[in-house]
Amino acid sequence: MTATVLWVTVLLASLASFGLKLAGHLIPEHWLATERVQRTSTLVTVALLVSLVVVQAFADGQAIVVDARVPALGVAAVALALRAPFVVVVVLAAAAAAALRALGWG
Template sequence: MSALWGAVLLASLACLAIKLAGHVLPEHWLAQPRVARVAALVTVALLSALVAVQTATAGDRLVVDARLPALGVAAVALALRAPFVLVVVLAAATAAGLRLLGMP
């Protein structure tokens, strides 16, 4: 358990250091196109990883339940440029419908 708290503390300190570095670095370094592109891609990658973990895992194991098809429906709705509220409603309705039919 203490190893877990050590990792949390270390990650927190790393986040703080990165935030402070953003304030200390000269602004022209951060304005370069490569830095802006990498920052945008890192954001997308982290959000995608969070969605994948929350969709396909339960505890420490992989699961396929109603969340996975709901994510697929949301992806299709986004690809068709549906409004975000509609995307959320479609995904929720898909998960609810599948759970009503007995899918875990």
Template sequence: MSPLPPDALWAAVALAGLACLGIKLAGHVLPEHWLARPRVARVAALVTVALLAALVAVQTATDGGRLVVDARLPALAVAAVALVLRAPFVVVVVLAAVTAAGLRLLGMP
């Protein structure tokens, strides 16, 4: 259950959506030479990686707002090794899914 009342949750979702829309529009409205600066490009690349890493961490190690260790964590490790070995993305996803499914079949939550 969410700690926020449903109205507040939907308000937060709407605000986040408007913020995303504003950022997207800013990318089209700002002069191109501002966005072409090396510092801006570097920050944009790092923010993307940080957001993706945070999403993966939250989806892998939490359940209902609490930390958990279940079959998702070893599956993520297998996916990371496959990526380091430069496996195609589809292979990475299949290996992670098979790992999680196998561990759950063996009784790991």
């Protein structure tokens, strides 16, 4: 993306984000308080985040590859299971990948 396209992307996404937040404050609560709406919202959030995990860890352009990112993701999962804070999880994963690459793999 060019700088201009990136700016448009940033501003449009920001506008959409604020629009959704404001809409939530303006519409009657019971419109959104149905079990189906809440359930769908929760599941969409899960699906998007999991899909992004997969893309970030396995995709290289359109290829599926296994490199240093995959064991790093494993390190992150272990850290999360041990209830490590967000920053620690991210730093440990980066350190794992960096260490593997320094050793000449991935």
